[in-house]
Amino acid sequence: MSSSAKIVLRKKPNVIGLYPLAIRITKNRRSTFKNIGHYIDIEDWDGKNLEVKRSHSNAEGLNNLLSSKLSEVRKGLIKLQTEGKDASARQIKAEIYKPTSSLTFFDYADEHLQALEAEEKINRHSADSAWIGFIVKYCKTRQLTFQEIDDRFLRKFKTFLKGPSELSETSAMNVMILIRLLFNRAIKDKAINKELYPFGIGKFKIKFPETEKIGLNQQEIKKLQKIDNLSDIEKHSLNVWLYSFYFAGMRVSDVLFTRWSQIYDGRMHYRMGKNSKLLSLKIPDKVAEILAEYVFEKSSDDDFIFPEMRKADLNNAKDIYNKIKTATKKLNDNLKSIMKKAGINKKVTMHIARHTFGNIAxxxxxxxxxxxxxxxxxxxxxxxxxxxxxxxxxxxxxxxxxxx
Structure with a gap:
């Protein structure tokens, strides 16, 4: 049976009640759809003549676009018939919208990881390597083309991530963000046709769930400030946590990298590791009390205030990453026992110092x-x-x- 293509208005509206214009490709009574990327009110569609009515403000432009897209698809169908290729509707769609480059999805994924490693973004490299591993596990191959990643692929892949892989909704969305990033790069490089882009209105939506952010209150902070039945390592862990809190929830990596040379004129000056922003903050009296407990360990202004990074190889990004990861885990483990001794029934980690500042502010x-x-x-x-x-x-x- 011959294949055919026609312009249609699909019957599923988007969130604002507009309907997507699409090309329907049919073969053997089975159809697949390729959205044009434009949406109109159902009252503006002429179902008999298969065109946008003049009542639409941009009817002429849209109809010209529809005619062009339909012509493109029909030329593709004629080419396939001339070559004697017998394929399903979905295969015909993939053939017509095939990439303009031989580079695959995993070619871009590998380039992405190599760039992160070269830039010594070890934390990001570790996370994205894991996300790519889930894609490989789902596909059971590294021969994945961009045109295979459509809305249906993403929906089924999300089910795999949340089902057999047991990822949270947030983690699943982080994987989708990585896929979107690689799609955008491939389109920018003109390695694939932008028509293949599977994200956006009427397509797959990346939406993060709302997360509950719980911080300590003033009374709980006062409990921690007065607690005295701690071991030396617990006392140190609490000092690091309070230091972070007193500086508006400073990130743990920035806390551990604070040097004595950054403290002068009664202020703390530092460049934020995440976005390289420079900041100068007055040293609160409570921070000065914490610093007094560590000054005897100081041998030079270049020393780190806290001991965790003193043995790190500062020329080795992986060693720095591992040292911070190990230190954070130990600090969080100690915080559990500290909260138990303080009678605080909240899960507290280093990051909760930031939530605590926000809660009290x-x-x-x-x-x-x-x-x-x-x-x-x-x-x-x-x-x-x-x-x-x-x-x-x-x-x-x-x-x-x-x-x-």
């Missing part, structure tokens, strides 16, 4: 100042983050309704 500090303290590049990031800890207005509204 609430809505009492202007977002622009919080953006500076958090070292965020975007104010929207700060507002979204701080929204996890601002509950007063909602609480007051609830009380006003129930106060009768």
């Amino acid at each position: 609430g809505d009492s500090i202007h977002p622009l100042m919080l953006q500076k303290l958090y070292r965020h590049s975007n104010l929207k990031t700060t507002i979204n983050y701080q929204g996890n800890f601002i509950h007063k207005e909602a609480d007051d509204a609830l009380n006003r309704v129930l106060n009768f």
Whole structure:
């Protein structure tokens, strides 16, 4: 049976109620669809003549585009018939929209990992290597082309990640972000046709679940400041955690890399490891008390304040990564026993120091100042983050309704 192609308006609307224009390719009564990338109101579609009605503000432009796309597909069908190729509708679609380069998905994945290693981004390299490993496990081959990765592939792959692989929704979305990154690079290099892009409106959506951010409150911080039944290693771990908290939730890697030379004129000056931002903060009295406990170990201004990185090979990115990872695990393990002794029934890790600062700050500090303290590049990031800890207005509204 011969194959055919026609323009259709698909019947599943997007989130704002518009319907996608698509090309339907049919072979042996089986069809597959290729979205054009444009959406219209159902009232603007002429189902008899298979075109956009003049009532649409851009009817002429859209109809010209539809005609061009349909012509492109029909030429592809004629070429396949001339070559005597017998294929299913899905195979015909893949053939027509085949890549313009022989580079595969895993070629780009390997290049990505090599670049991360060359740039000594070991933490990112470790995570992305793991995500690529899941893709290999799912495909059972490294011969994966970009045109094979469509919306259906991504939905089935997500099921694999959350089912047999037992990944969380957040981790599954991180894998999808990596796939999207490699797609964008391939399109930029013109290695594949942008029509193959499987993400966006009407296609696969990357959406992270809301996560609950819980920090300690003022009373719990006071408990930690007064606790005295700790071992030496527990006392040290608490010092590192409080140091992070007192500096607005400084990241553990930046804490462990703090040198005495960065402390002068009553301030702490440092360049943030994540985005290289420079920051200068006044040293709070409570931080000065912590520093006094370590100054006797100082042999030069170039020394690290805390001991974890003193034996690290600073010319070896992998050794630095491993030292930070090991130190963070030990600190978090010690924090568990510290919270138990303090009678605090919350899961506390080094990262919770950041949530704790946000929780106590609430809505009492202007977002622009919080953006500076958090070292965020975007104010929207700060507002979204701080929204996890601002509950007063909602609480007051609830009380006003129930106060009768």
